[in-house]
Amino acid sequence: MNEGVEWAMHSCVNLSWAAGEAVTAKRLAAFYNLPTAYLNKQLQALTRAGILTSVSGPKGGFQLARDPRNISLLDIVVAIDGPDDAFRCTEILKEGPGADARADYTKICVISQAMRGAELTYRRELASRSIADIADEVVRRTPAAPDDTRNRFANLKS
Amino acid sequence: MNEGVEWAMHSCVNLSWAAGEAVTAKRLAAFYNLPTAYLNKQLQALTRAGILTSVSGPKGGFQLARDPRNISLLDIVVAIDGPDDAFRCTEILKEGPGADARADYTKICVISQAMRGAELTYRRELASRSIADIADEVVRRTPAAPDDTRNRFANLKS
DNA sequence: GTATTCAGGACATTTAGTATCCAGGTTATG
C-alpha cells in the first residue's frame, strides 16, 4: 500500500482541527517533515476525490470538503491507492481444462470469490471508521492535540 | 499482492485432487500455461513454509504436506507474499508535536490501530477458509473437476 | 503588478515484482 495513505490520513485529522481556515501544502508537509512536492500530489488526489477543497493564491491551501464524520478511512485509501483489490484475479482458469472462454472467472471462480469476500470485510471495516472517530479518540487520549496542532500550523507560517 | 498467490492457491487445490502422488513443477505450470521456472519459485516458498513437501529425482515433484482441511488461504498468502500488513506505519507522529522518541507508534497511533484492525478482519476471514473448503465448493459446482484435473496431469506427462 | 499558492505534466531515482538461466545436489531406473 502506498505510503501516501498514511500521510493523507494524518493530514486529514489535522485539517479537522483547523476547521474554517485553509492550510498550505508546505505547512502540512512541514508538520511531519515530509517532502512538500510529493505530499502535494497526494493532496491533489484527495481534492479530485472530493475529500478536500483547494484554494489557489495567497491565503490559499487545503481544507476538508465535508464534515469529518462523513469521511471514512476507506474514502482515503481509495483516493490515494486506487479502487483495485490487493488480490487481482487473472482468470488462469481460462487456461485450464473445460474452460468457458466467455465466462467471467473474476466473478465465478471460487478462489476469486473467497479473496474478494475477505477484502470486502476489510473495506467494510475501513468504511465504518471516520476521520472524526479517529480525531475523537486522539482527543480522548491526548486532550491537547487539537491546540498543539493549531499552534504548530501557526508556527510553521513561513 | 503477488500474482504467485493466485497460482499457489489453484495449484494447491489441484494437488488436493492428486492425493498420494507427487506432481512436477513442469506439469503444474503446464496446467495453466504458467512460466515453469517462476512457478517453481513459488512452490519452493510453499515448501519452505511447510505447506508442500518436495521430492527430487525421477518420480519426484510436489504434494500437499498435510490435510487440505488444515491449509488455509492465509497460510498461502503469508508463504508467498510475506507476513507484512499492506498498510505499513512509518511512525510519522515521531516528527510531530509532543512526540515521545521512545514510544512505539506502530502500537499506539490511533490510525495505525484502525488499519491494523481492518487487516485483522481480513486475515481472520482468510484463515477461516481452507483449501478443502474451496475444493469442496468447486466439486459441488463442477463434479467432474477432480477427474478432469487428474486426467490433465496424466496427459501432461512430457 | 507582484507574490503566493495550487494544478499537473515531465522527468529521475529507487524498489519490488516478474521472469530466465545455470550449477549443484538428489533419486529412480536400467
Next chain:
DNA sequence: CATAACCTGGATACTAAATGTCCTGAATAC
C-alpha cells in the same frame, strides 16, 4: 554405475510501480 529426471538456490535481467523533484501555467489576495 551411469544416466536422466527433478528439486534447490543463487545470479542476473527486465519491467512496472512507488517515490521524489522540477518547472510551467493558472488563480487569487494584497
